[in-house]
Amino acid sequence: xxxxxxxxxxxxxxxxxxxxxxxxxxxxxxxxxxxxxxxxxxxxxxxxxxxxxxxxxxxxxxxxxxxxxxxxxxxxxxxxxxxxxxxxxxxxxxxxxxxxxxxxxxxxxxxxxxxxxxxxxxxxxxxxxxxxxxxxxxxxxxxxxxxxxxxxxxxxxxxxxxxxxxxxxxxxxxxxxxxxxxxxxxxxxxxxxxxxxxxxxxxxxxxxxxxxxxxxxxxxxxxxxxxxxxxxxxxxxxxxxxxxxxxxxxxxxxxxxxxxxxxxxxxxxxxxxxxxxxxxxxxxxxxxxxxxxxxxxxxxxxxxxxxxxxxxxxxxxxxxxxxxxxxxxxxxxxxxxxxxxxxxxxxxxxxxxxxxxxxxxxxxxxxxxxxxxxxxxxxxxxxxxxxxxxxxxxxxxxxxxxxxxxxxxxxxxxxxxxxxxxxxxxxxxxxxxxxxxxxxxxxxxxxxxxxxxxxxxxxxxxxxxxxxxxxxxxxxxxxxxxxxxxxxxxxxxxxxxxxxxxxxxxxxxxxxxxxxxxxxxxxxxxxxxxxxxxxxxxxxxxxxxxxxxxxxxxxxxxxxxxxxxxxxxxxxxxxxxxxxxxxxxxxxxxxxxxxxxxxxxxxxxxxxxxxxxxxxxxxxxxxxxxxxxxxxxxxxxxxxxxxxxxxxxxxxxxxxxxxxxxxxxxxxxxxxxxxxxxxxxxxxxxxxxxxxxxxxxxxxxxxxxxxxxxxxxxxxxxxxxxxxxxxxxxxxxxxxxxxxxxxxxxxxxxxxxxxxxxxxxxxxxxxxxxxxxxxxxxxxxxxxxx
Amino acid sequence: xxxxxxxxxxxxxxxxxxxxxxxxxxxxxxxxxxxxxxxxxxxxxxxxxxxxxxxxxxxxxxxxxxxxxxxxxxxxxxxxxxxxxxxxxxxxxxxxxxxxxxxxxxxxxxxxxxxxxxxxxxxxxxxxxxxxxxxxxxxxxxxxxxxxxxxxx
Numbered sequence: 001x002x003x004x005x006x007x008x009x010x011x012x013x014x015x016x017x018x019x020x021x022x023x024x025x026x027x028x029x030x031x032x033x034x035x036x037x038x039x040x041x042x043x044x045x046x047x048x049x050x051x052x053x054x055x056x057x058x059x060x061x062x063x064x065x066x067x068x069x070x071x072x073x074x075x076x077x078x079x080x081x082x083x084x085x086x087x088x089x090x091x092x093x094x095x096x097x098x099x100x101x102x103x104x105x106x107x108x109x110x111x112x113x114x115x116x117x118x119x120x121x122x123x124x125x126x127x128x129x130x131x132x133x134x135x136x137x138x139x140x141x142x143x144x145x146x147x148x149x150x151x152x153x154x155x156x157x158x159x160x161x162x163x164x165x166x167x168x169x170x171x172x173x174x175x176x177x178x179x180x181x182x183x184x185x186x187x188x189x190x191x192x193x194x195x196x197x198x199x200x201x202x203x204x205x206x207x208x209x210x211x212x213x214x215x216x217x218x219x220x221x222x223x224x225x226x227x228x229x230x231x232x233x234x235x236x237x238x239x240x241x242x243x244x245x246x247x248x249x250x251x252x253x254x255x256x257x258x259x260x261x262x263x264x265x266x267x268x269x270x271x272x273x274x275x276x277x278x279x280x281x282x283x284x285x286x287x288x289x290x291x292x293x294x295x296x297x298x299x300x301x302x303x304x305x306x307x308x309x310x311x312x313x314x315x316x317x318x319x320x321x322x323x324x325x326x327x328x329x330x331x332x333x334x335x336x337x338x339x340x341x342x343x344x345x346x347x348x349x350x351x352x353x354x355x356x357x358x359x360x361x362x363x364x365x366x367x368x369x370x371x372x373x374x375x376x377x378x379x380x381x382x383x384x385x386x387x388x389x390x391x392x393x394x395x396x397x398x399x400x401x402x403x404x405x406x407x408x409x410x411x412x413x414x415x416x417x418x419x420x421x422x423x424x425x426x427x428x429x430x431x432x433x434x435x436x437x438x439x440x441x442x443x444x445x446x447x448x449x450x451x452x453x454x455x456x457x458x459x460x461x462x463x464x465x466x467x468x469x470x471x472x473x474x475x476x477x478x479x480x481x482x483x484x485x486x487x488x489x490x491x492x493x494x495x496x497x498x499x500x501x502x503x504x505x506x507x508x509x510x511x512x513x514x515x516x517x518x519x520x521x522x523x524x525x526x527x528x529x530x531x532x533x534x535x536x537x538x539x540x541x542x543x544x545x546x547x548x549x550x551x552x553x554x555x556x557x558x559x560x561x562x563x564x565x566x567x568x569x570x571x572x573x574x575x576x577x578x579x580x581x582x583x584x585x586x587x588x589x590x591x592x593x594x595x596x597x598x599x600x601x602x603x604x605x606x607x608x609x610x611x612x613x614x615x616x617x618x619x620x621x622x623x624x625x626x627x628x629x630x631x632x633x634x635x636x637x638x639x640x641x642x643x644x645x646x647x648x649x650x651x652x653x654x655x656x657x658x659x660x661x662x663x664x665x666x667x668x669x670x671x672x673x674x675x676x677x678x679x680x681x682x683x684x685x686x687x688x689x690x691x692x693x694x695x696x697x698x699x700x701x702x703x704x705x706x707x708x709x710x711x712x713x714x715x716x717x718x719x720x721x722x723x724x725x726x727x728x729x730x731x732x733x734x735x736x737x738x739x740x741x742x743x744x745x746x747x748x749x750x751x752x753x754x755x756x757x758x759x760x761x762x763x764x765x766x767x768x769x770x771x772x773x774x775x776x777x778x779x780x781x782x783x784x785x786x
Numbered sequence: 787x788x789x790x791x792x793x794x795x796x797x798x799x800x801x802x803x804x805x806x807x808x809x810x811x812x813x814x815x816x817x818x819x820x821x822x823x824x825x826x827x828x829x830x831x832x833x834x835x836x837x838x839x840x841x842x843x844x845x846x847x848x849x850x851x852x853x854x855x856x857x858x859x860x861x862x863x864x865x866x867x868x869x870x871x872x873x874x875x876x877x878x879x880x881x882x883x884x885x886x887x888x889x890x891x892x893x894x895x896x897x898x899x900x901x902x903x904x905x906x907x908x909x910x911x912x913x914x915x916x917x918x919x920x921x922x923x924x925x926x927x928x929x930x931x932x933x934x935x936x937x938x939x
């Protein structure tokens with residue numbers, strides 16, 4: 001395929017959809033002398049037409065195909081796969097949109113529409129002339145998954161993946177898996193025993209040969225790419241050899257040091273040589289080196305010689321294909337909610353502390369005693385929304401589980417003769433069997449007061465809860481023995497650091513941002529990284545488990561498919577041209593470029609194809625597959641050079657979000673001036689000043705850059721870069737004798753399609769008023785560019 | 787009592803919005819303001835939460851004619867504690883301004899105004915006070931300040 005490739009062009013009438021407004025016959029006649037074959041079709045997408053195209057390609061040995069019809073989003077895939085059957089590489093197919101972006105929007109201007117269709121097709125032809133075949137590369141992923149967090153979410157996902165046959169590395173920061181769920185005596189709405197249902201699953205994790213359980217450890221570094229992540233994990237010094245430890249507990253019995261137990265929320269003690277709770281997994285003791293006095297009693301006592309007080313931390317490395325983040329939640333620090341007196345008044349406990357008080361294995365052995373005072377309690381008040389739904393002092397969101405766990409604790413207390421008052425703003429029970437559970441709590445005798453609690457006033461052993469009872473329009477002062485506050489659930493401390501390491505965004509409340517909040521809720525914004533449970537937002541165990549199953553499935557899906565590496569990557573034209581200045585490294589929003597031995601090296605997997613690096617290179621050493629400099633210029637020139645339109649405006653549009661918006665404007669038959677000619681690009685950051693000058697040199701009177709908003713479309717940060725560049729370009733245009741008003745930049749959301757009519761019309765009117773760019777400037781620009 | 791929705795005045799709602807910011811629209815009726823309010827301890831029928839609710843619903847005449855909007859002591863405790871950032875004392879001030887515009891001024895307020903118009907002061911500066919001031923080295927004050935009279939008029 002050297003020299004002049006043989007090009008075939010088909011122009012569709014789409015019944016009357018195109019043919020009624022664009023003189024298709026005239027267009028075909030005009031281009032016939034320029035190509036090997038040109039034909040009009042009534043319906044190009046019909047089966048006979050497609051078969052005809054295939055036969056013609058074979059008969060005439062056509063090397064490029066240009067199809068002028070509806071939006072490529074409609075039938076491109078059909079045409080491309082059919083043409084592949086007759087040996088035409090899909091990169092050699094050019095689609096020209098003359099329906100949504102031409103005939104449907106210029107119904108009142110058939111002459112303009114016909115000229116525009118002809119221009120757009122010429123752009124397609126010229127671009128096709130310099131196209132090259134491209135092959136998408138494929139890569140296999142490492143069939144192993146890292147799961148961060150060993151709560152019910154991480155446990156569920158691990159078991160599911162191991163069952164499927166994938167190798168799982170489950171990393172947990174504490175000495176045992178189990179998370180928060182193992183701290184609860186009962187769970188709503190079934191009131192079944194939390195430990196009874198979770199313990200067997202924890203045991204399965206430790207027994208499953210496919211699960212590599214790494215406890216008392218933290219992920220410290222993640223590098224590589226989706227499908228091939230390299231992970232460093234820091235193993236905290238445990239002081240006990242897990243292979244030797246038989247879990248007999250001798251070390252703990254002889255240990256003289258006592259510190260507050262994390263498992264019991266600090267309400268009871270544990271030893272410095274400890275196991276967090278009896279059914280811990282792994283059943284291995286841990287030396288808490290922060291508390292340990294190194295007296296050596298445990299070393300002497302250990303019958304297995306398993307203890308080493310000089311143990312040091314170690315870093316291990318893992319290679320995995322996918323990562324699931326399941327780091328769960330913690331409660332907002334109740335000390336930061338001074339209104340509720342936590343830390344000041346011993347009669348105030350958090351809901352998590354109450355879980356431990358209610359547990360037969362808790363700090364009070366299940367007796368209804370406040371461990372902070374040692375006194376029995378007979379009358380308890382719950383304060384809901386203690387910091388949740390509070391934009392001023394706490395978190396603005398609803399923590400979603402507090403209503404239900406307060407109802408659960410209330411039932412457990414009521415069953416044992418305790419009087420329970422629940423101070424609430426709204427009781428929210430969205431979930432199966434939850435409203436019934438609320439009703440059951442009322443039947444058992446809980447007393448509900450609608451109104452947020454404003455203060456706590458200690459009075460002797462008791463404490464007075466003050467709030468309005470809005471139903472009675474009266475202020476209530478309720479003296480109780482114990483106050484249980486329900487602070488907001490928030491992401492854990494280390495989540496933010498992990499999110500940065502994994503390069504996934506979080507929302508304003510710190511929760512992990514989903515790829516799509518409705519339609520892709522357990523995928524993160526990055527390929528190969530998934531999340532489940534509370535790290536995605538407050539939720540109950542049922543939903544957490546469902547999300548864990550879903551995240552496991554997403555990981556399986558991701559790892560089993562060979563990853564297609566789209567042929568849209570930036571590449572170095574010639575290593576000789578590159579002097580390793582690193583400008584491209586700075587520009588790349590994906591961190592896909594590095595300088596190796598003084599030359600830019602582009603990671604094909606990381607490169608998203610946004611094109612932002614190409615204008616950054618001062619040597620012009622970079623180009624992009626499928627959208628080469630040569631192709632882009634050929635298309636610009638093809639569209640403009642021979643056009644006879646009075647006003648010519650070239651609009652570069654971001655090809656996912658904005659292009660869709662422009663198509664929608666077509667679908668709605670919004671009329672706008674036929675001067676607008678569109679070229680889709682991955683992002684406006686792909687454009688060099690040179691391209692814009694080129695457009696002006698060959699006939700454009702105005703150039704528009706319509707970019708997607710930062711958080712829409714696949715290229716995110718590239719859209720920010722493009723805005724900065726457009727600002728610079730505007731000034732530089734003036735230096736080349738082109739008024740800066742001739743360059744328009746704006747961002748368009750998909751729902752903005754209604755506004756496009758106004759955007760296009762406004763710019764057209766302005767350019768038309770000012771008149772075309774003068775020939776002298778054009779001639780000068782051509783001279784400069786050649 | 788049945789609420790008569792015919793009483794709702796949408797112009798009043800627009801007026802309220804333009805009179806101050808829209809923060810009061812985010813009130814979700816939690817009762818923090820009422821339970822924090824020191825005025826309630828003295829006058830149990832005063833309830834800022836209900837006033838905000840009624841204003842929010844657009845019961846113009848009921849709200850503006852209510853003497854309760856004049857009872858807020860502007861202590862700002864509710865504002866400090868409101869979880870939704872509603873500045874209730876400012877709502878009260880706006881309601882008072884609108885009430886005056888509509889001619890709803892409670893009799894005690896009228897009396898205060900009359901006093902100010904007539905004498906420029908709520909409490910007269912008598913010889914005793916003047917002497918006390920002089921003893922403490924405070925400057926002399928106008929017995930009946932004209933500018934206050936003009937303002938109050």
